Amino acid sequence: MLAANDSTIRSKFKEYCDQATDHYETIIVTRKEEKNVVILSLEKYNDIMKAVRNAEFLNKIDKSIKQKEDGKVVIKTMQELEAMENQVLSGLDF
Known part of the structure; x- marks a missing residue:
């Protein structure tokens, strides 16, 4: 499982999407006020x-x-x- 803030995700969005799809990673996107979200592959x-x-x-x-x-x-x-x-x-x- 990976975690990164929203600014980092935004600047490297394709790389994080590739991590999710190619390596079956779950990525936690940390945001202000604990409004975190998760990126994962459709699979x-x-x-x-x-x-x-x-x-x-x-x-x-x-x-x-x-x-x-x-x-x-x-x-x-x-x-x-x-x-x-x-x-x-x-x-x-x-």
Whole structure:
């Protein structure tokens, strides 16, 4: 991880962008009043977002498992689901 102030980043912007993309570096841009920002490659950003989505998905799975263990689920057969679908569709005007 690298850190530099905004003036340095501004004067060497291409070099810092190359560090982010070519060397997978994260660059912290320090600014007045602690209004810091981060520069990172799109690839690294996408990896972070994927990890966040995966964590959210795993939390949903954990919640579902807990609901099942607590008996808070309703189990339907395929036939029951199809009957429910037909009932809903029969009430709609197309």
